[in-house]
Amino acid sequence: MNTRTFLYLGVLFVASAARAEKLSLVGGTVINPADGKVFKNDILVIDGERIAGWRKDTTVPTGSKPIDCKGKFILPGYIDTHIHFFQSADLFTRPDGADLNSVRPYKDEVAWIKSHLNDVFARYIRCGITSVVDVGGPMWNFEVRKTANSTAKAPRVAVAGPLISSVSREKLDLGDPPIVKIDTPDQARDFVRKLAAQNPDLVKIWYIVDKDHPVDSFRPIVRATVEESHAHKIRVAVHATELETARAAVEEGADILVHSVVDKPVDDAFVKLLKDRHIILCPTLVVFERYGRTFSHQLNLTPEERAWGNPEVIASLDVTKIPQDKLPDRIKNALAKPDEALDRIKKTYDVALPNLKKLEDAGVTIAAGTDAGNIGTIHGPALFREFQLMKEAGLTPMQILQCATVNAAKLFGGETGAHIGKIDNGYLADLVILKSNPVDDIAHASDIDSVIKNGVLYTSSALTNDLAGR
Numbered sequence: 345m346n347t348r349t350f351l352y353l354g355v356l357f358v359a360s361a362a363r364a365e366k367l368s369l370v371g372g373t374v375i376n377p378a379d380g381k382v383f384k385n386d387i388l389v390i391d392g393e394r395i396a397g398w399r400k401d402t403t404v405p406t407g408s409k410p411i412d413c414k415g416k417f418i419l420p421g422y423i424d425t426h427i428h429f430f431q432s433a434d435l436f437t438r439p440d441g442a443d444l445n446s447v448r449p450y451k452d453e454v455a456w457i458k459s460h461l462n463d464v465f466a467r468y469i470r471c472g473i474t475s476v477v478d479v480g481g482p483m484w485n486f487e488v489r490k491t492a493n494s495t496a497k498a499p500r501v502a503v504a505g506p507l508i509s510s511v512s513r514e515k516l517d518l519g520d521p522p523i524v525k526i527d528t529p530d531q532a533r534d535f536v537r538k539l540a541a542q543n544p545d546l547v548k549i550w551y552i553v554d555k556d557h558p559v560d561s562f563r564p565i566v567r568a569t570v571e572e573s574h575a576h577k578i579r580v581a582v583h584a585t586e587l588e589t590a591r592a593a594v595e596e597g598a599d600i601l602v603h604s605v606v607d608k609p610v611d612d613a614f615v616k617l618l619k620d621r622h623i624i625l626c627p628t629l630v631v632f633e634r635y636g637r638t639f640s641h642q643l644n645l646t647p648e649e650r651a652w653g654n655p656e657v658i659a660s661l662d663v664t665k666i667p668q669d670k671l672p673d674r675i676k677n678a679l680a681k682p683d684e685a686l687d688r689i690k691k692t693y694d695v696a697l698p699n700l701k702k703l704e705d706a707g708v709t710i711a712a713g714t715d716a717g718n719i720g721t722i723h724g725p726a727l728f729r730e731f732q733l734m735k736e737a738g739l740t741p742m743q744i745l746q747c748a749t750v751n752a753a754k755l756f757g758g759e760t761g762a763h764i765g766k767i768d769n770g771y772l773a774d775l776v777i778l779k780s781n782p783v784d785d786i787a788h789a790s791d792i793d794s795v796i797k798n799g800v801l802y803t804s805s806a807l808t809n810d811l812a813g814r
């Protein structure tokens with residue numbers, strides 16, 4: 345062999361190191377939330393990037409590498425259907441909510457976010473989250489999707505572009521704003537056409553209602569946005585947290601509702617409307633506690649968040665480290681009255697949790713999502729806090745797993761969405777392997793042994809070692 349051939353083979357070897365091969369997952373318990381079935385002691389066969397079925401016998405197919413999964417639990421990789429890559433989850437990431445520009449300029453924050461995308465990707469994979477939906481951000485979101493989809497240790501990414509909004513958020517506008525105020529139906533149509541050129545997975549509407557912005561004043565813009573999006577075969581997701589806003593959004597043709605209804609109990613007509621229109625609802629329960637808890641210095645990060653969240657982000661969330669004279673009023677007030685912050689969170693959950701239970705029981709498609717990236721909602725492990733809250737709402741572990749896999753895949757949508765979230769022949773080999781049974785207790789969903797993304801297996805310890813700041 346001459347030197348040149350030797351070098352060539354060396355390059356080939358390096359290039360194939362992260363490439364999928366034939367794997368046989370032997371002796372594990374396969375949990376498939378799509379049909380609620382649990383198979384014991386099978387061999388699950390993976391061929392390249394795809395699942396190639398399971399076998400009842402114990403013979404490992406020739407040419408495939410056996411992976412011992414005895415005593416372990418195999419399920420589809422989790423999908424977080426509501427995150428924002430343009431937000432880091434640190435204290436400085438939403439100057440429109442808490443202006444701390446005098447402590448850390450927002451442009452520095454954005455630069456940090458852009459330089460830490462690979463770290464965010466790695467944290468999702470560490471948590472067994474093999475796909476995410478970014479439900480709105482600047483135009484550079486489309487670049488993030490491209491980067492993630494060509495990175496091995498990254499989740500699959502679906503994105504919406506900038507939010508079509510009833511209110512403006514100047515403090516977030518550094519030239520490529522994540523939120524764009526739209527004033528007329530014609531403006532909405534123009535903007536959707538501009539977005540359509542980027543091939544978005546969703547168009548997102550920020551339907552913010554208050555005394556200056558009543559439900560009906562923005563309704564024609566919602567209608568125009570939906571019509572134009574549907575004409576381009578793009579689905580529309582609407583942020584709507586009040587019952588009447590959510591109802592108006594669905595009546596105008598929205599496909600997806602993001603966040604829960606938090607102002608009053610959902611009524612039977614609303615439940616029927618969601619069912620008749622095949623709406624997917626993403627509750628994002630965790631985000632409702634995190635602003636208030638962060639600002640009042642009562643943040644309740646879970647062990648998973650402390651272990652797998654970015655340490656710089658987590659360190660920033662201690663508001664007592666900010667000089668008094670630089671604290672915005674919103675944080676000062678929360679610190680002065682911490683009980684009121686908790687009380688507001690409780691009031692929100694007193695409505696949101698029973699609403700989730702009612703919608704789930706009625707058969708509305710619920711997709712799990714966190715709104716990660718917002719202050720205190722940690723990219724990656726926030727999903728396990730979301731699971732706890734879904735459990736508090738009364739959902740069973742299997743229902744929660746359905747929300748985070750098969751239902752979430754429907755929200756993800758497209759060709760990819762049609763091939764994730766299930767363990768079945770021809771589906772993409774995105775799997776999470778657990779050391780304990782999540783059907784017994786959803787807390788076990790984070791007891792991760794290894795993660796398979798696109799047919800490549802990573803042990804949890806190797807994934808942990810990849811995370812920045814370790």
Ligand SMILES: [Zn+2]
Pocket residue numbers: 426427428479715
């Ligand atoms: Zn959001």
